[in-house]
Amino acid sequence: MATEQTGAATEPVLGVAPPDVMVAPAAAGTTPPLWPPVPRVVFIARVIIGVALSAAALYAPFYFQPTMNRVLSQAIYLAIAAMGLNLLLGFNGQVSIGHGAFYGVGAFTSAILMIDHGWSFEPTIIASALLTGVFGLLVGLPALRVRGLYLALVTLGLAVLFPRVAQKFVDGTGGRPLLRPSRKEFSSLIEGLADDQWVYFLSLAIMVVLFFLAWNLTRGRVGRAMVAVRDQELAASTVGVNLAGTKVATFAISAAYAGVAGSLSVMVDALADGTNPVLYFQRSIEFLVAMTIGGAATMLGPAVGALALVLLRRNTQDLIEGKEILAPAIYGASLIAFVFVLPEGVVGGVRRLLAWLGRRSSAKGRPPTHPIPDDSHDIGGPHERT
Amino acid sequence: MQLFIEQVLNGIGNGVVYGSVALALVLIFRTTGVLNFAQGEMALFSTYISWKLTETGLPVVGAIVISMLIAFVAGGVLQFTLIRPMEGRSQLNVVIVTLGLFLAINSLAQLFFGTDPQLMPSAFPSGGVDLFGGARIQKDTIGLIVVLLVECLALWVLLNKTKLGLKLRAVAADPVSARLHGIRAGWMLMFGWALAAMIGALAGSLVAAERTGFDATLMQIILVYALAAAALGGFDSIWGAVICGLIVGIADALTIQYVDALDGIEVVVPLGLILVVLIVSPNGLFGKRTVERV
Numbered sequence: 001m002a003t004e005q006t007g008a009a010t011e012p013v014l015g016v017a018p019p020d021v022m023v024a025p026a027a028a029g030t031t032p033p034l035w036p037p038v039p040r041v042v043f044i045a046r047v048i049i050g051v052a053l054s055a056a057a058l059y060a061p062f063y064f065q066p067t068m069n070r071v072l073s074q075a076i077y078l079a080i081a082a083m084g085l086n087l088l089l090g091f092n093g094q095v096s097i098g099h100g101a102f103y104g105v106g107a108f109t110s111a112i113l114m115i116d117h118g119w120s121f122e123p124t125i126i127a128s129a130l131l132t133g134v135f136g137l138l139v140g141l142p143a144l145r146v147r148g149l150y151l152a153l154v155t156l157g158l159a160v161l162f163p164r165v166a167q168k169f170v171d172g173t174g175g176r177p178l179l180r181p182s183r184k185e186f187s188s189l190i191e192g193l194a195d196d197q198w199v200y201f202l203s204l205a206i207m208v209v210l211f212f213l214a215w216n217l218t219r220g221r222v223g224r225a226m227v228a229v230r231d232q233e234l235a236a237s238t239v240g241v242n243l244a245g246t247k248v249a250t251f252a253i254s255a256a257y258a259g260v261a262g263s264l265s266v267m268v269d270a271l272a273d274g275t276n277p278v279l280y281f282q283r284s285i286e287f288l289v290a291m292t293i294g295g296a297a298t299m300l301g302p303a304v305g306a307l308a309l310v311l312l313r314r315n316t317q318d319l320i321e322g323k324e325i326l327a328p329a330i331y332g333a334s335l336i337a338f339v340f341v342l343p344e345g346v347v348g349g350v351r352r353l354l355a356w357l358g359r360r361s362s363a364k365g366r367p368p369t370h371p372i373p374d375d376s377h378d379i380g381g382p383h384e385r386t
Numbered sequence: 387m388q389l390f391i392e393q394v395l396n397g398i399g400n401g402v403v404y405g406s407v408a409l410a411l412v413l414i415f416r417t418t419g420v421l422n423f424a425q426g427e428m429a430l431f432s433t434y435i436s437w438k439l440t441e442t443g444l445p446v447v448g449a450i451v452i453s454m455l456i457a458f459v460a461g462g463v464l465q466f467t468l469i470r471p472m473e474g475r476s477q478l479n480v481v482i483v484t485l486g487l488f489l490a491i492n493s494l495a496q497l498f499f500g501t502d503p504q505l506m507p508s509a510f511p512s513g514g515v516d517l518f519g520g521a522r523i524q525k526d527t528i529g530l531i532v533v534l535l536v537e538c539l540a541l542w543v544l545l546n547k548t549k550l551g552l553k554l555r556a557v558a559a560d561p562v563s564a565r566l567h568g569i570r571a572g573w574m575l576m577f578g579w580a581l582a583a584m585i586g587a588l589a590g591s592l593v594a595a596e597r598t599g600f601d602a603t604l605m606q607i608i609l610v611y612a613l614a615a616a617a618l619g620g621f622d623s624i625w626g627a628v629i630c631g632l633i634v635g636i637a638d639a640l641t642i643q644y645v646d647a648l649d650g651i652e653v654v655v656p657l658g659l660i661l662v663v664l665i666v667s668p669n670g671l672f673g674k675r676t677v678e679r680v
Binding site: 089142145146149150152153154156157158160161164165168277278285288289292293296326327328329331332333334335336338339340343 | 421468471472475476478479481482483485486487488489490491492493494497603606607610613614617621649651653654656657660661664665
C-alpha cells in the first residue's frame with residue numbers, strides 16, 4: 001500500500017547505525033562518546049536552543065495570565081499524545097487515527113476514578129496509563145495483520161466508536177457522558193504556586209519524564225528495532241528483530257502516552273466530555289497534525305507541533321470578529337500552508353538549516369568538489385537528539 | 387419475517403449511500419493512490435450548491451447536473467493546486483492536506499450556506515412499492531439503486547474498456563513508466579480527482595434528499611461507513627465498494643433491529659466486519675493481492 005512509508009521521510013538506511021551505537025561499551029574498553037561527533041556550529045546551536053527552550057518553559061507560567069497558562073498546559077498534553085503517536089508512526093511506521101480513543105479512555109478513567117471512587121488525581125494517571133496500555137496491546141494484535149491504509153481505517157473506527165461507547169455507558173451530568181471533577185481536586189500542592197501554575201508544572205514534569213523515556217527508548221536496541229521494522233520489515237526480521245513483539249509493544253506504549261495525555265486533559269480542562277460525536281476523531285487528527293508539523297521521528301517535533309497547533313487554534317478563533325465559523329477554515333488552510341512550506345516539519349527544517357551551517361563550517365578550506373556528506377540518515381534517524 | 391425484510395430493505399437504502407461515497411473514494415484511490423479524507427466534505431459542498439440551485443427554481447435533476455459539472459471542475463482545480471505539488475513527498479503530507487481540506491471546506495460550507503438544516507428536494511417520485519410478504523420499498527431507494535448501478539457500469543466501462551481508462555490505470559500503477567509512454571500523468575491524476583468529485587456531488591445530492599433535513603454534518607458519519615465499505619471491498623474494486631456498501635448497510639440495519647446490547651454503538655458492526663475480513667484476507671474481499679518487493 002502506498003501509505004507504507006508514512007513517517008519515513010528518508011530512504012531506508014538499514015545498517016547505517018550512528019557511531020555512538022556501533023560501539024559496544026563492554027568490548028570497546030573505553031567509554032563510548034556520549035555525543036556523536038557533530039560539527040561545532042550544530043552542537044553550539046543545539047545547546048543554545050536547549051537552554052533557551054528550558055528557560056522559556058520554566059519562566060512562562062510566571063509571565064503569562066492564567067488563561068494563557070491553561071492554553072500552554074493544553075499544548076503539553078497534546079505534545080505527550082503526539083509523542084505517543086510519533087513513537088508509533090514516526091519511528092515504527094504504523095498509522096493510527098485512533099489515538100483519540102486512547103486519549104478518551106485515559107480521560108474517562110481519571111474522571112471516573114476521581115468522581116465515583118474518590119481517588120485523588122495523581123494516581124489515576126498511572127491507572128490510565130496501564131489501562132490504555134492494555135487497550136493498545138489489544139488493538140496492536142490485529143494491527144499485525146492489518147497494515148498501512150487499512151490500519152488507518154480500523155483505528156479511525158476506534159475514534160468514531162469511542163464517544164458512542166461513552167454515551168452508552170457513562171452516566172454523568174444530566175445523564176449525558178459529561179464528567180466534571182471539581183477544580184478543587186487539582187489545587188496546588190506547593191505553596192507559592194497558583195493553581196494554574198501548579199497544573200502547568202505538573203504537566204510539564206510528566207512531559208519531560210515521558211519525553212526522556214521516549215528518547216531513551218528510541219536510542220537503544222528497541223528503538224533501532226522499531227526503525228528497522230518501519231524501514232524494511234522483511235530485512236528486519238531476517239536480522240533477528242521480533243516483528244510481532246516490536247509492533248505490539250510499540251502500539252501499547254504509544255497508546256499509554258495518549259492515555260496519560262487524556263488524564264492530564266481532565267486536570268487542565270476539569271472535564272471529560274463524551275457528548276460530541278466527532279471530538280475524539282478531531283483529537284486523533286490533532287495528534288497527527290502536531291506530530292507532522294513539528295517533525296515526524298524527531299524528539300522535539302511533537303512538542304513544537306503541539307505548541308504551534310494550540311497557538312494557531314487560539315489565534316484563529318478570534319482572528320475575524322463575528323466570523324467564528326471561519327476558524328476551522330483558517331486552521332485548515334494554515335495546516336496546508338505548513339505542509340507546503342515545511343514538509344519535514346519545524347524540527348526537520350531547523351535541522352536542515354543546522355546541517356547546512358555545519359557543512360559550510362566544516363567544508364572551509366577544502367576543495368569545492370568535496371562530496372557533501374549525505375545527511376539523509378540524519379533526518380528521522382533513530383539516534384537523533386534535538 | 388416481514389420485519390426482517392423491511393430491515394434488509396432499510397439497510398439496502400443506507401448501503402447504497404455508503405456504496406456511492408465509497409465509489410468516489412475508490413476511484414481517487416485507484417487513479418491517484420491517495421485516500422481522500424475530504425471526499426465527504428467536497429460532496430457536502432456540492433450538495434449545498436445543488437440545493438441552492440433548486441432554491442432558485444431549477445428542476446432538481448438540472449440542479450444536480452450543474453452541481454456535478456461544478457464539482458468536476460473544482461475537483462480538478464483542487465488536485466492541481468493542492469495535491470499535485472505534493473507529488474514525490476511523503477504520503478503523510480498528502481493526508482494532512484486532505485485533512486486540512488476537510489476542515490476548510492466544512493467551515494466554508496457553513497459560512498456560505500448557514501448552519502440551519504436545509505431541505506433538499508428529491509429527484510425521484512415519492513411513495514413506495516409493495517413487495518412480496520407485505521414489505522414496502524421506497525421509490526427513492528429504487529432510484530438510488532438504479533443510479534448507483536448505472537454509475538458503476540459507466541465507471542467500469544470507462545476504466546476497463548476505453549483508452550482514457552487504460553491511461554488512468556497506467557498512471558495509477560506507475561506514473562513514471564506511464565510518462566515514458568507519453569501519457570500526460572498530471573492530466574490523468576487531475577481527471578481522477580475531478581471524476582471522483584463529480585460522483586461525490588451526485589451521491590451527496592441524492593443522500594441529502596433522503597433525509598428530512600441536512601446540515602454540515604451530513605457526510606461525516608457517512609464517510610466512516612463509506613471508508614468501511616471501501617476497505618472491505620479492498621480499495622481498488624469498483625464493484626467491491628458497492629457490494630460492500632450494501633453489506634455494511636444491511637449488517638448495520640439488522641444490528642439496530644436485533645442486537646439490543648449494541649444499541650447506540652452499532653458502528654461496532656462495520657468495524658468488526660472490516661477487522662474480521664482483513665484478518666482473514668488482508669486485501670479485502672475484492673482487492674487484488676499486492677506483492678511487495680524487498
